[in-house]
Amino acid sequence: MPHLALRNVTNFILKNLNMDVLDREIVAVLGRSGAGKTTLLKAIAGLVKYSGSIMMDGEPIDDLPPERRNLGYVPQNLALFPHMRVEDNIAYGLKIRGLSERSIKERVRYVMDLLDIHHLKDRYPLTLSGGERQRVAIARALVIDPRLLLLDEPLSNLNIGLRLQISAELKKIRKELGVTMIYVTHDVDEARGLGDRIAVMDDGRIIAVGTYEELLVRKMDILSDILYPHNVLRCSLVEEIPEGLVKVRCGDLTLIAASEGRHEFSKVVIPSNRVYLSFERPRIRVNAFKARIVDVRLDRNLYEITLSVDGVLLKSTASIERFNPSELRIGGSVYVQIPIRYITVL
């Protein structure tokens, strides 16, 4: 029996949404902005009205108000209570439950140690940095021992270093407390890095569920469609090199990729947003090539650029802020670099 089950959940945004989450699982809900990801979390938390049914361990929770659902919710803007010290922010959920001073103290201390924020306990939220606030918000949601932790884009406002740290901490929390999590993001790499499974959401529905590899194999069109195109190249193995890497040949293009323990494969997949363009020779020489611009299109707020690298066609997407339209001339040349970790062999 799934830990959480949504059946035909419908409201002003969600459309007959169905979804299952297993006990202790992390499901990453992946979708563009406006797909209804936040509304989905709010429906589960009981903060928006819906029809249909949401069940936890087989019991419907639709009639319970948010304060009786016992879920941890971390909204995107974190929503720390500005008038309370960090310690009081975290303790709030326990104070409402009327626990004794001593057990509140113990429990708060445990969670603060888990997230390594004990030194912040007397500070006020407005004085904290982005990463610190994120930890406090997670601690506040965890302290009530929730049946489910709902996280809305928890890494989106952080720099790369903090992203790695916080996602490592989320993994640690899952391991130590065995919390089931639903994790909303618009970033494939985040979804892939943290989620046991990825649920792809579009226009108020869950349109595909699976691991990243499963989605690449079965639902490539969906990933390409709602996010950005993925390059799929037929290839053959040239040689295996140490540290789990392989050299593969796709037409006249030779790439280095991580084998992920595979010895047989016939294609590589490269998300187009990971085909990096620059006008200066890239400092990293691995998988760096000179390319010719074949076509440039503007789709929403993204450039979709088609490139020819040694006669192999590759698609690259970049946000419109990245380049000046006049720089991307058709027929012009440009450097391409593809980081090893974004190449998947199948």
Place this chain on the structure above:
Amino acid sequence: MKMRSRIVKLILFLCSLALGWEILARLEIIPSYLFPPFSAVLMEFAEAIYRDQLATNYMITLFRVLAGFGAGAALGLFMGSISILTSRLRELLYPIVSFLSVIPAVALVPLLMIWVGMNEALPLLTVMFCSSIPIFYNVVSGARQIDKEILEVARTLGADRKRVLKDILLPQLAPLILSALKLEAGMAWRTCFVAEMLAMGSGLGYMIIDAESTLNVSLIMALILILSLSCYAFQTLFEVIELRILRRWGAR
């Protein structure tokens, strides 16, 4: 340290103002019964204190301001709080109060003179009215500005509506309420003055009208000074509290 240098600056400013005033008046460009020197105002001030008239009337006005303002603030807060909780009441009251809030309190004095008569209730009611409306208005419109997600998170943590009001909404509105109180504190003095001028036989406002009838310009000026100092002191009190809260939260 900061506070002290602020006070020093203020005193220096006031001293130079008084000096300039004194020199200007001593030049007798304007006849001194129309524009008396600062020293004459001070003398009048001292004499009024000596005659015991000033202290008595000051206490009367102070009482009216404090009582009217206290009652008005309490009423505004109470009405505001229950309006936050019940959306139906809010929808009913908010437009009415928005409309009332643009009426200058002074314009109500003649009406109240007829309705309640020229007695102690008049300045009290006027002050109460002028302080309760803006505070209600600030509580309700402030509650709308508070991040909705903060209230939602409080709900998921187990708080029902009443606890959200008590633990989350009102404490967060405190700076906003204080800044409304700050503005209205000065307003309360001014309103009380006008009510006394128009309708009362006691208080500083009455004294100023009385001085006008005897063409005692020095006393009028002394009273104006007292009024502005009282307004200022009252406002500063609330400003200090407001700043203290905001600083504690790290907002300033």
